[in-house]
Amino acid sequence: MRRSNSERTQAMRAALIEAARTHFVEKGYAETATPDIVTAAGVTRGALYHHFEDKKTLFASVIAEEAKAVRRDIENAAMTSPSAYDALLDGMRGYFDAMAKPGRTRLLLLDGPAILGPAEMRRMDEAQSEHSLHRGLKAYLTEKDASQTSLGIFTELLSAAFDRAALAIEAGRDRAAYEKAIATMIEGIALK
Numbered sequence: 001m002r003r004s005n006s007e008r009t010q011a012m013r014a015a016l017i018e019a020a021r022t023h024f025v026e027k028g029y030a031e032t033a034t035p036d037i038v039t040a041a042g043v044t045r046g047a048l049y050h051h052f053e054d055k056k057t058l059f060a061s062v063i064a065e066e067a068k069a070v071r072r073d074i075e076n077a078a079m080t081s082p083s084a085y086d087a088l089l090d091g092m093r094g095y096f097d098a099m100a101k102p103g104r105t106r107l108l109l110l111d112g113p114a115i116l117g118p119a120e121m122r123r124m125d126e127a128q129s130e131h132s133l134h135r136g137l138k139a140y141l142t143e144k145d146a147s148q149t150s151l152g153i154f155t156e157l158l159s160a161a162f163d164r165a166a167l168a169i170e171a172g173r174d175r176a177a178y179e180k181a182i183a184t185m186i187e188g189i190a191l192k
Contacts, residue, residue, distance in 0.1 A: 013051050013061075015041040021062045025103030029059055029115050056115065063112045063121075066104055067128040073098035074132045084139035088186050089179075091136055092162070095129065096175060099166040109163050130159045137189065144190035154189050161185060 019040035023032040034055055038048050052058040077094025081087035099105050113121045134155040141148050165178040 009051075012041075012043055012047055016043065016048060016051060016058065017062055017065055020058050021066075021103070021107070024059060024062060024107060024111065029055075029111050034058075059111075059115055060120070063107060063116065064124060066107050067124050069101075070095065070098040070104070070108070071128040071132055074129055078132075078136065084136065084143040085186070088133075088136045088140055089183055091132060092179060092182055092186075095162055096166065096169060096179070099170070105166050105170045109167055125159065129162075130155060133159055133162075137186075140186070141190055146190040158182070158185060158189075 016037065020032070020037045022040065023036055032055070034045065034048060037058070038045050041048075048058070052061065074091045074094040077097070078087040078091035081090045099108075108121075112124075134151070137155055137158070138148060138151055141151065161182060165182060169175045169178060
């Protein structure tokens with residue numbers, strides 16, 4: 001069955017993003033050359049530059065796809081939770097599971113901010129995993145009939161705690177200890 005132009009375009013774009021992800025994880029951004037990416041994707045340099053302005057734009061697309069995948073994993077993990085608190089804990093576990101994918105912590109928490117800048121990474125995070133966290137915290141505070149005055153600040157601080165924990169876990173620290181500490185932080189947010 002023949003694919004439409006749109007399907008071929010999407011397939012080529014996906015192949016470029018996947019090949020780029022592999023190279024960015026294995027070699028890092030600076031050591032990754034676009035000829036290596038196009039060879040791995042099985043396309044021409046012209047195809048690369050048809051879809052992406054430059055290597056940095058391709059890197060931004062890789063990061064965006066990774067951030068979307070993390071959000072999906074968080075939301076899937078929390079989907080059937082019996083309470084808002086349980087949803088936050090299930091989402092936390094979903095986040096740590098998502099960040100355990102090889103290379104993801106490096107891409108999202110180290111190379112992403114270094115290459116794209118903190119402001120761009122903040123924008124992506126606000127639209128993805130932090131958005132899920134904000135909704136979860138809001139539901140939890142509503143469930144506990146607690147003040148939502150500092151909801152935005154709590155979301156930002158807890159998001160940073162999740163990221164620091166992901167880095168520590170990747171470095172070999174005890175995941176269960178970080179999960180327990182974050183659960184305690186979440187409980188503390190609802191105290192009156």
